[in-house]
Amino acid sequence: IESHAIYFPHTPYQSQKMVIIKVLQGLRNRRNCLIESPTGSGKTLALLCSCLAWQQKKKEIYQAQLEKLRQEMRAREQEADDCCHYDPRRAA
Template identity: 40%
Template structure:
């Protein structure tokens, strides 16, 4: 895995990213951090799916590490809240696609990363 720091986020990529992939990931992270919409495009075969997955999942990991939910119990003791998979404590990433074969491609790309 290759680690690239993008907008203060450590993104792990399965190989050294090309400059266009770094730029794509930078745009993804900037859009997430500013709660903005982004219409990002890049030619076929430039690694859009992998770049989007790695950037967004790396950002989510960073967010979770800095935003540990805590709860104060009846004794005034701060306890970390244990988040389960159904918890709404953190932002969710929803990936949508038009066809099942496109979603299968996304899963194949995701399995190339450590974020799987």
């Protein structure tokens, strides 16, 4: 849903799907959400599952960005080592 992998313990009701979509939209847009639904309709479960899915996706994005930066740093370190290698035995 909304390009997120939602882990739900059973098939969600239509009202729960709507809550999930609205919560994900609110999180994406950094907006507050007001959820109103009858008692026992699964609001809490839908809210938790959507928030956890959003958090997991953000974590994956940040980890990928961090790994890319690490690779760039390793490449730059290697370039610096190759370019500026100092061998004290050859120094005059």
